[in-house]
Amino acid sequence: MFDQFIQFLITGITVGSIYALVGLGFALIYNASDVVNFAQGEFVMIGAMSAIFLHMSGVPYFLAIIIAVLISMLVGMALEKLAIEQARNATVVTTIIITIGASIFLRGAALLIWGKDIYGFPPISGDDPIKIGNVTVLPQSLWIIAGTCVFVIGLRYFFQNTLIGKAILACSYNKKAAYLMGIEVKKMLLIAYGISALLGGIAGVLIAPITYMTYGAGVMLGLKGFCASILGGMGNSMGAVIGGLILGIVESLGAGFISSGYKDAISFFIILLVLFFKPTGLFGKSGMERV
Amino acid sequence: MRLLGLYVFLVISIGLGLLFPENYYVSVVGTTAFFNIILAVSLNLFMGYAGQISLGHAAFFGIGAYTSAVLTTSYGLHPLIALCIGAIITGILSFLLSKPILKLKGHYLAMATLGLGIIIHIILVQEEWLTGGPDGLSGIPVLQILGYDFDSDIEWYFLLAIIASATIWISLNLGESRMGRALRAIHGSEIASQTLGIDTSSAKAQVFILSAVITSIAGSLFVHQQAFISPDSCSFAFSVELVTMVVLGGLGSTFGAVFGALILTILPEILVHFEELEVLIYGAILMVIMIFLPKGVFVSFSELLEHLIKGRSHARRTTA
Numbered sequence: 001m002f003d004q005f006i007q008f009l010i011t012g013i014t015v016g017s018i019y020a021l022v023g024l025g026f027a028l029i030y031n032a033s034d035v036v037n038f039a040q041g042e043f044v045m046i047g048a049m050s051a052i053f054l055h056m057s058g059v060p061y062f063l064a065i066i067i068a069v070l071i072s073m074l075v076g077m078a079l080e081k082l083a084i085e086q087a088r089n090a091t092v093v094t095t096i097i098i099t100i101g102a103s104i105f106l107r108g109a110a111l112l113i114w115g116k117d118i119y120g121f122p123p124i125s126g127d128d129p130i131k132i133g134n135v136t137v138l139p140q141s142l143w144i145i146a147g148t149c150v151f152v153i154g155l156r157y158f159f160q161n162t163l164i165g166k167a168i169l170a171c172s173y174n175k176k177a178a179y180l181m182g183i184e185v186k187k188m189l190l191i192a193y194g195i196s197a198l199l200g201g202i203a204g205v206l207i208a209p210i211t212y213m214t215y216g217a218g219v220m221l222g223l224k225g226f227c228a229s230i231l232g233g234m235g236n237s238m239g240a241v242i243g244g245l246i247l248g249i250v251e252s253l254g255a256g257f258i259s260s261g262y263k264d265a266i267s268f269f270i271i272l273l274v275l276f277f278k279p280t281g282l283f284g285k286s287g288m289e290r291v
Numbered sequence: 292m293r294l295l296g297l298y299v300f301l302v303i304s305i306g307l308g309l310l311f312p313e314n315y316y317v318s319v320v321g322t323t324a325f326f327n328i329i330l331a332v333s334l335n336l337f338m339g340y341a342g343q344i345s346l347g348h349a350a351f352f353g354i355g356a357y358t359s360a361v362l363t364t365s366y367g368l369h370p371l372i373a374l375c376i377g378a379i380i381t382g383i384l385s386f387l388l389s390k391p392i393l394k395l396k397g398h399y400l401a402m403a404t405l406g407l408g409i410i411i412h413i414i415l416v417q418e419e420w421l422t423g424g425p426d427g428l429s430g431i432p433v434l435q436i437l438g439y440d441f442d443s444d445i446e447w448y449f450l451l452a453i454i455a456s457a458t459i460w461i462s463l464n465l466g467e468s469r470m471g472r473a474l475r476a477i478h479g480s481e482i483a484s485q486t487l488g489i490d491t492s493s494a495k496a497q498v499f500i501l502s503a504v505i506t507s508i509a510g511s512l513f514v515h516q517q518a519f520i521s522p523d524s525c526s527f528a529f530s531v532e533l534v535t536m537v538v539l540g541g542l543g544s545t546f547g548a549v550f551g552a553l554i555l556t557i558l559p560e561i562l563v564h565f566e567e568l569e570v571l572i573y574g575a576i577l578m579v580i581m582i583f584l585p586k587g588v589f590v591s592f593s594e595l596l597e598h599l600i601k602g603r604s605h606a607r608r609t610t611a
Contacts, residue, residue, distance in 0.1 A: 030398075036398050036401070083578055083582060086582045086583075087581065087582045087585060089585070090581070090582075090585045091585070092344075092397055092398070093338070093344055093534075093538055093542065094538060094581050094585045096344075096401065096534075097534070097535055097538050097539075097577065097581050098577075098578055098581045098582060100531055100535070100577070101574050101575070101576075101577030101578035101581060102574065102578055103574070104570060104573055104574030104577065105570075105571055105574030105575050105577075105578060106574070107570060107574070108568070108569070108570030108571030108572070108573065108574050109571055111567065111570055111571075112567050112568065112571060219527075223405070223409070223527075226402060226405075227402070227406075230398070230399065230402045234398060234399070259417075261413070261416070261417045262413060262417060264409065264413055265409070265410045265413040265414070265417075268405075268406035268407075268409050268410050269406070269410060271402060271403070271406045272403060272406050272407065272410075275391075275395055275399055275402065275403045275406075276391040276392075276403075279394065279395055279399055
């Protein structure tokens with residue numbers, strides 16, 4: 001029973017790390033532009049599918065991963081440039097529909113390029129599970145957890161210690177004031193979307209070896225990222241990371257001990273409870289630092 | 292004058308049905324269009340009038356549909372009684388949900404309704420003993436009203452034309468009523484309307500319940516028309532499609548919703564010819580329209596038309 005619990009916990013932390021990366025991307029775009037980006041899951045799918053196909057066509061493993069993540073990033077920046085920037089004064093509902101349109105468009109493009117088939121991707125360091133007592137861990141799980149830690153810490157460093165990071169932060173507080181201070185707001189938005197899509201792409205290449213990828217795999221991952229960022233408090237990036245981990249763990253324990261069919265329902269049920277009793281999310285106190 | 296659009300709608304739909312009863316686009320696509328019109332107009336009551344957002348309306352459609360399907364097939368109830376029970380269940384559920392859900396705003400409301408829709412969809416997939424699981428339920432009996440069986444496409448066409456007109460009528464009248472004005476005040480500013488003495492939470496709850504119940508009734512009718520229901524018909528994607536209809540036509544306008552429903556019914560029929568490109572073009576059209584006509588196609592064009600007419604009469608006055 002205890003071993004089982006630990007086993008589910010590890011699975012939960014693994015999946016939760018992915019939700020955290022996606023949620024972080026959500027929070028970043030929300031902060032920078034007040035847009036809830038429903039195409040975030042498609043960044044994940046594009047990262048994963050590009051890596052798979054580059055690798056299949058003979059590109060070395062790590063090079064394929066790097067190019068795939070860059071492709072995701074370019075798609076994110078294109079989305080900002082071609083759609084979000086064009087619709088500056090749109091209302092919340094309109095921007096939601098625009099990003100939903102973008103996600104349908106990207107899914108359509110993926111369907112056209114890669115077809116409907118399901119693909120696998122080799123893990124970074126082999127398939128042999130590591131045994132600790134009665135608990136087994138896939139090496140890829142460790143890569144996912146470590147990767148998430150690195151990027152969360154890296155992003156924190158970026159926002160607190162680099163000029164561009166600080167400039168994006170300034171834009172998220174007050175765009176007009178930032179503009180008056182000589183910050184190129186448009187460029188910062190573009191960078192924010194790029195980083196957000198980059199995070200999505202990384203989540204994609206990390207998760208591809210432990211799940212199967214199709215052109216439609218982004219939808220649920222995107223929604224879970226949305227859940228994670230709401231759970232942590234919309235626009236709070238550390239909140240999104242913790243929210244993602246909580247969702248992953250609860251989902252995995254729920255699937256293991258209650259019912260695997262209701263796995264996805266459990267996370268949405270938790271979100272409803274949180275929204276009903278603490279609508280600002282777990283860490284969404286007013287006056288708290290954003291990004 | 293207020294109901295002029297409704298009369299035009301009635302004349303065109305009845306006329307088309309009488310002139311081309313055998314035409315595929317009239318009888319089959321037309322029937323689908325009426326379903327979408329009923330759903331979009333009722334969702335517009337909640338989204339357009341009250342300025343709220345629901346990404347889970349397909350759930351209410353599903354509750355109506357499955358209640359009717361289960362009660363008529365497994366328990367042999369009369370379709371109309373099953374339809375009413377479905378509407379009552381939806382009414383009670385949306386009443387219970389209205390208090391906690393409608394406290395939320397913007398993205399939080401979007402998330403809550405989205406979560407609700409997905410939970411109900413998962414229940415429909417998982418509870419196989421009741422819902423038939425992913426395969427759905429089939430062999431649902433035809434709709435009977437006063438001993439008359441509705442079992443052909445064109446009969447459904449006329450029945451739904453009337454129900455769609457009734458929904459439009461409700462929507463137009465509600466818009467002009469005390470309730471409608473209260474809702475529009477809430478849309479403008481919730482705090483300001485509270486200070487004017489409007490009970491904003493009860494007004495929002497009432498329109499939410501009304502919208503949910505109409506959606507549930509449409510779901511019940513849908514299962515009798517299709518004789519089949521599966522969870523796919525009440526998925527998150529369908530909720531999104533309904534929101535898209537409302538926003539595409541123009542939020543807050545009844546005929547905007549009608550127009551949006553028509554576009555989203557006809558567009559897939561045309562895009563089928565593009566085969567592989569279908570999904571891509573659909574997404575692109577959605578984005579382009581929302582970027583360049585953020586108020587919606589119908590509202591933008593009617594504003595433009597109004598502007599032109601006013602501009603011309605103004606010009607005439609100045610020259611005279």
